[in-house]
Amino acid sequence: MDAGPATGSGIPLRVENLSVAYGERTAVDGLSLDVRPGEIYGLLGSNGAGKSSTIKAIVGLVRPARGTIRVFGFDVLTDSLATKARIGYVPETSMLYEALTPHEFLEFVSGVRRLDPERATARTRDLVTAFRLTEEFDEPIASLSNGTRQKVLVVAALLHQPPLLVLDEPLNHLDPRSLRLMKDLLAQYVRNGTRGVLFSTHAMEIAEQLCHRVGILDHGVLRGEGTLASLRERGAEGDASLEEIFLHLTQEDEGVRAALASLEKT
Amino acid sequence: MSWRAAFRLSQVAFVELSFQAIYAFRQGNVLPPGDTTKLSARARSRVLQSKGLVAGLLGFLTVGAAFILHTASFVAAVLLPTPIPVPMFQAGVLTALLSLDVAFLWWTGLQVLPTFLSAGVLPVLEPLPIDSPTLRQTAVILYLRLFDLPILTLLVLTPVVVGLALGPLAGFAILPGVVAAVVFALALALVTGRFFVRRVQGSRGGGGRSILRWTYMVLWVVPAFGLFGFVTLAPAFFGALTTLAAAGPSLGFDALVATFPFSLAALPPLLTDGSSSLPIGDGGLELLLAAGGGYVLLAVGAARWMGRAIREVGIAPPGIPVPADPRPPTLRTTGAIYAVLVKDLRMASRTPGYAFLILLPILDAVALGLLTYVTGPRPGTATSLALGAVTTAALLATFFGPAFFAIEVVAYSYGRTLPLSDRSLVLGKVSLIGAIYLVAGGLVLALADLRLDQPLIFLGFVLAELPAVLAASLLELGILLRRARKHGLPLVNLYTGAWVAILVSIPGLFVASAPLVAFEALRPYPQTVAVAAMALVALGSLSAIGLFVLRRQTS
Numbered sequence: 001m002d003a004g005p006a007t008g009s010g011i012p013l014r015v016e017n018l019s020v021a022y023g024e025r026t027a028v029d030g031l032s033l034d035v036r037p038g039e040i041y042g043l044l045g046s047n048g049a050g051k052s053s054t055i056k057a058i059v060g061l062v063r064p065a066r067g068t069i070r071v072f073g074f075d076v077l078t079d080s081l082a083t084k085a086r087i088g089y090v091p092e093t094s095m096l097y098e099a100l101t102p103h104e105f106l107e108f109v110s111g112v113r114r115l116d117p118e119r120a121t122a123r124t125r126d127l128v129t130a131f132r133l134t135e136e137f138d139e140p141i142a143s144l145s146n147g148t149r150q151k152v153l154v155v156a157a158l159l160h161q162p163p164l165l166v167l168d169e170p171l172n173h174l175d176p177r178s179l180r181l182m183k184d185l186l187a188q189y190v191r192n193g194t195r196g197v198l199f200s201t202h203a204m205e206i207a208e209q210l211c212h213r214v215g216i217l218d219h220g221v222l223r224g225e226g227t228l229a230s231l232r233e234r235g236a237e238g239d240a241s242l243e244e245i246f247l248h249l250t251q252e253d254e255g256v257r258a259a260l261a262s263l264e265k266t
Numbered sequence: 267m268s269w270r271a272a273f274r275l276s277q278v279a280f281v282e283l284s285f286q287a288i289y290a291f292r293q294g295n296v297l298p299p300g301d302t303t304k305l306s307a308r309a310r311s312r313v314l315q316s317k318g319l320v321a322g323l324l325g326f327l328t329v330g331a332a333f334i335l336h337t338a339s340f341v342a343a344v345l346l347p348t349p350i351p352v353p354m355f356q357a358g359v360l361t362a363l364l365s366l367d368v369a370f371l372w373w374t375g376l377q378v379l380p381t382f383l384s385a386g387v388l389p390v391l392e393p394l395p396i397d398s399p400t401l402r403q404t405a406v407i408l409y410l411r412l413f414d415l416p417i418l419t420l421l422v423l424t425p426v427v428v429g430l431a432l433g434p435l436a437g438f439a440i441l442p443g444v445v446a447a448v449v450f451a452l453a454l455a456l457v458t459g460r461f462f463v464r465r466v467q468g469s470r471g472g473g474g475r476s477i478l479r480w481t482y483m484v485l486w487v488v489p490a491f492g493l494f495g496f497v498t499l500a501p502a503f504f505g506a507l508t509t510l511a512a513a514g515p516s517l518g519f520d521a522l523v524a525t526f527p528f529s530l531a532a533l534p535p536l537l538t539d540g541s542s543s544l545p546i547g548d549g550g551l552e553l554l555l556a557a558g559g560g561y562v563l564l565a566v567g568a569a570r571w572m573g574r575a576i577r578e579v580g581i582a583p584p585g586i587p588v589p590a591d592p593r594p595p596t597l598r599t600t601g602a603i604y605a606v607l608v609k610d611l612r613m614a615s616r617t618p619g620y621a622f623l624i625l626l627p628i629l630d631a632v633a634l635g636l637l638t639y640v641t642g643p644r645p646g647t648a649t650s651l652a653l654g655a656v657t658t659a660a661l662l663a664t665f666f667g668p669a670f671f672a673i674e675v676v677a678y679s680y681g682r683t684l685p686l687s688d689r690s691l692v693l694g695k696v697s698l699i700g701a702i703y704l705v706a707g708g709l710v711l712a713l714a715d716l717r718l719d720q721p722l723i724f725l726g727f728v729l730a731e732l733p734a735v736l737a738a739s740l741l742e743l744g745i746l747l748r749r750a751r752k753h754g755l756p757l758v759n760l761y762t763g764a765w766v767a768i769l770v771s772i773p774g775l776f777v778a779s780a781p782l783v784a785f786e787a788l789r790p791y792p793q794t795v796a797v798a799a800m801a802l803v804a805l806g807s808l809s810a811i812g813l814f815v816l817r818r819q820t821s
Contacts, residue, residue, distance in 0.1 A: 060683060061683060081685045087683070091679060095677055098677075099612070099613040100612055104612050107597050107599060108606075109684065110597050111599050111605025112606075113685060115599050117598060117599045140469070
């Protein structure tokens with residue numbers, strides 16, 4: 001079973017009125033967004049804004065308090081196997097099966113995904129070579145650096161060529177070469193016009209280079225959404241960078257200035 | 267800085283250690299739903315409960331041994347097949363008790379050490395401006411706190427109950443033996459932990475290296491197997507003591523006297539009954555005292571070594587694998603059930619706590635199979651022994667079923683995002699438990715075949731019990747999975763989640779025992795009838811439980 005076809009609806013991801021809560025604390029509040037075919041969607045936000053909670057709800061790690069999530073029309077809660085088969089996920093932290101080697105880990109993942117051995121091997125060889133993982137392929141994950149673990153996760157996410165990639169801060173630990181490779185790969189990945197990528201980050205310059213549209217999340221609420229051009233129209237300066245737009249929409253620009261002033265005094 | 271500062275640091279660090287022991291967040295688990303502010307307190311409470319449970323079991327063993335000591339003259343003269351001098355019997359009971367203490371604490375250490383290492387508590391303290399002795403002391407306190415209740419139970423309860431059974435002098439005399447047993451157990455846990463970090467955890471995959479890792483694991487687990495093996499082999503041990511006692515002073519007895527823990531366990535009867543109470547020849551008493559003193563000195567050395575080594579083990583990164591020529595990647599992909607089975611075996615080959623659970627039923631079967639072969643009893647007795655071995659393997663495999671679920675806690679936050687159905691997950695684990703049982707049964711059959719009167723009936727017995735083993739593990743894993751989905755994944759390593767493991771094992775043990783009870787009930791009839799009835803009961807259980815559990819596990 002390779003990644004399921006992008007059937008159902010053609011929309012890679014549709015989130016409607018999503019709320020996620022941990023006990024009394026609400027992490028995401030009434031979020032709605034779409035990832036369209038052929039699109040890289042960047043979910044931006046400060047630490048604790050609700051990006052990871054949103055992503056965890058999409059990949060089935062957290063049960064939403066309210067709202068629906070559909071992957072190519074399949075509901076995440078009622079058709080969880082169908083949605084998981086269509087998603088390639090890179091988590092925020094590289095918490096893997098430390099006792100396995102990348103080789104053993106990828107065999108497990110491809111077994112669970114019921115991939116054809118020959119195709120899986122060919123795909124693995126290409127990805128392992130591209131990300132320069134050959135030397136570490138048979139070493140336990142416990143002994144690998146954070147960057148190498150991140151590459152293993154990226155390879156596992158791309159192994160079954162899923163129609164939807166969900167990436168939670170995927171570029172955190174990557175070296176410049178892998179970072180460039182990843183950016184080009186993502187751009188190429190959606191070029192066929194059917195796949196989608198949801199990608200969370202707080203690195204504005206990367207989002208600016210990579211994303212077709214961005215959503216700005218602040219305290220669990222979507223403050224703004226659209227292309228860079230459309231966001232600029234919402235009150236920021238004419239040629240404002242995404243960082244400036246972000247700070248403006250989250251009303252943090254004043255806060256940053258005040259914090260700096262306060263630090264200068266001490 | 268001082269021990270007081272180290273204690274203050276350890277107070278904070280132990281909160282984190284308890285949290286990681288229960289929720290395994292650093293190993294990739296997801297936090298359970300609900301109010302996260304209460305998780306830390308809940309984790310501390312569950313760690314305390316587990317320590318209390320281990321302490322309770324040790325206390326039960328100790329009080330049980332004291333009861334046997336108290337009734338020694340009756341047991342040694344009347345209950346044993348061949349009478350044995352009472353002091354010799356008492357020394358034997360105390361040897362058994364101290365051996366069990368070492369094995370049980372060591373085994374607990376094997377369970378706890380991976381958590382101690384993966385929690386990463388010590389590496390967090392290292393970069394802080396704390397002097398080296400304080401860091402060392404903090405590591406020692408943290409390590410000891412994992413075992414505090416069990417250790418206190420042994421150090422306080424053993425002298426008290428031995429004193430009550432044999433007199434106050436005997437109570438004092440057993441203390442060096444208890445202290446040495448505790449220190450050796452903790453040191454052995456640390457030595458094996460260090461070996462694990464340096465050699466096993468970091469070893470490369472592929473190229474037959476997993477066979478090498480399993481060989482390491484067997485070598486490593488064999489001594490800890492003493493916990494169970496000693497109980498299994500206790501009749502043989504007391505038989506040997508009887509023979510030695512009857513033979514009088516001999517080289518064999520001198521060797522026993524020089525062995526731990528006999529040299530320290532013999533002190534209480536020696537002090538209460540005098541040296542003539544044991545078959546000690548010329549120089550035997552000196553040998554016993556020298557050996558006992560030597561073991562106490564060794565324990566002091568081991569304690570000093572631990573003082574240095576705990577920090578080193580706690581902060582050591584896994585061993586760096588030996589470089590090897592990279593091979594072109596080849597994936598042997600299979601179905602999801604087999605993928606789960608292979609993943610668990612591979613993880614167990616680098617995780618001592620899990621390896622132990624797989625190897626224990628198998629080693630026990632080997633020990634009993636060998637005993638059957640070597641002692642060569644009459645065919646009827648051999649069959650009984652072999653049936654006992656297979657029964658034990660079935661019950662052990664079933665009892666440890668919940669622990670195999672604990673492997674899922676590792677990287678749970680990743681594993682749950684894969685399209686792996688609950689049904690495949692459960693069947694993968696059930697296959698592993700079934701395989702363990704079949705290997706154990708096969709080994710008994712291979713070793714005891716020549717001594718059995720009806721090998722085919724025995725093979726029938728092994729196969730007839732298999733569906734019940736599968737049904738029992740299905741039931742246990744089904745309950746655990748349901749609980750995991752509802753409350754977040756319960757960590758059920760036998761130390762930090764002992765209550766969960768034991769409670770879930772109880773219905774499983776009933777299911778696994780039902781065919782054995784049917785077999786025993788029909789034993790007066792021809793054995794083919796008894797085995798057929800057993801198979802019917804087992805298949806009935808598997809059908810009913812399979813329908814109930816697998817029908818529910820669809821997503």
